Amino acid sequence: MVLTSTEIKISRILENGIEFSCQMCGKCCRGFNDGEVYLYKDDILKLADFLKINGKKGLRDFAKKYLKVVDDSFFWKEPGAEKGKTYRYKNLGFKFTGGDEQCHFLRGNKCSVHTARPFQCRSFPFWQMMVSSKKNFEDYTKKCKGLQVLKGKFYTKEEILNWAQEEYEIEKKYFLEMKKNNFNIMKVHPYLSKEMLQE
DSSP, X not given: OOSOGGGOOOOGGGTXXXXXXXXXXXXXXXXXXXXXXXXXXXXXXXXXXXXXXXHHHXXXXXXXXXXXXXXXXXXXXXXXXXXXXXXXXXXXXXXXXXXXXXOTTEETTEETTGGGOOHHHHHTTOOHHHHSOHHHHHHHHXXXXXXXXXXXXXXXXXXXXXXXXHHHHHHHHHHHHXXXXXXXXXXXXXXXXXXXXXX
């Protein structure tokens, strides 16, 4: 993320809103060539609750089976500072499996944890990097049937910006928590095993 929340702009392609509904092709749940599926604390707790996982041991087993440690970055300017900088640190992402690198929770082309799916899955296609960039949006349109047919629920410009804004706030909250803990992911997610950091 390279923009501050007040600078999130919407590309011309989305200015008048769009219709969108998932066509359940399953493509966005397969392959990591397009990046990671990041998971934040609320995502993990919601999934664990849905799967009836509890306690530190339960979360540790859940993390070992479904998650991996990934690289992340966030641009931050301290209040009152003239310049900001990009911080690099660790985050958590889904560990995909199989030859087609699919999500553990994909059954056929349907999500088996749909009501508890992470924010990143729920907010597609209104990620900040797509909302702000016509090129990124058009690139994803080539892969996503829902963006090709553009039918279904109508999303206004304001609703689209709200999704992008919420994404930014979630990322900022995680970044600030990591910064407060000297970017030690084990302090932010104490149920992680040291082996996960070495994989």
